[in-house]
Amino acid sequence: MKKFSNKLAIVTGGNSGIGFAAAKELISEGATVIITGRRKEAAEKAAQELGAIPFIADQANLNDIDLLKEEVEKQYGKVDILFINAGITGSLTSIESMDTENFDQVMNINFRGAYFTLSKFTPLLNDGSSVIFLSSIVASTYKPNSSVYQASKAALNSIAKTAAAELAPRKIRVNMISPGPIKTEIMSKAGLDEETLKNIQNHLIDQIPLKKMGAAEEVAKLVTYLSDDQVSGYVTGTEIVIDGGITL
Structure with a gap:
């Protein structure tokens, strides 16, 4: 029997990049995985390739999160692994030149959407389940022209730690993964x-x-x-940095 047999995992933004790779890994370990994506064709194609269940949802849209929650509750009842992965860099520009549209887009997906994904799914989380946020090393860096992206990830880390404290009585672990430079399509999308x-x-x-x-x-x-309580059952509120040493 595989380690995640009979477990349900949700991966937001699971149709590409890190989300796709994570969904693939979870499925290989026996999990039933729902992936979300904003683009119907991309999400369905990825799901077919992975053997995952697609759900078209934009993390920035709270109605979409509500619909996802309702569907998961109706079809599956409870969630064991929640990987809140969806995110964008937005336009790289100075604070002086920042426009409200770019600010809102980045914050709505990276922070507000992630926050309310956790908020709305908390009642569906099994006791002892695992929540993982995809953060970034930029949460603690202050490079020019990246103010909003950096701030969105710093805010994400803050709520992840608060959630770890709030959900500890239910043995729900909340952790962050902060990658450095990873080969994905996110820069192309910028x-x-x-x-x-x-x-x-x-x-x-x-x-x-x-x-x-x-x-x-x-x-x-x-x-x-981080999804496996047999090996990481004592890990919560922790940020794991995977960056090749760039922040040394």
């Missing part, structure tokens, strides 16, 4: 061209002590570690 992306990647690799970018599959292994 609207950067191929040459710019390559230059950024080379610049990052030069700064990383291990001289390589991380892989989504490596982060996925941490998700399964």
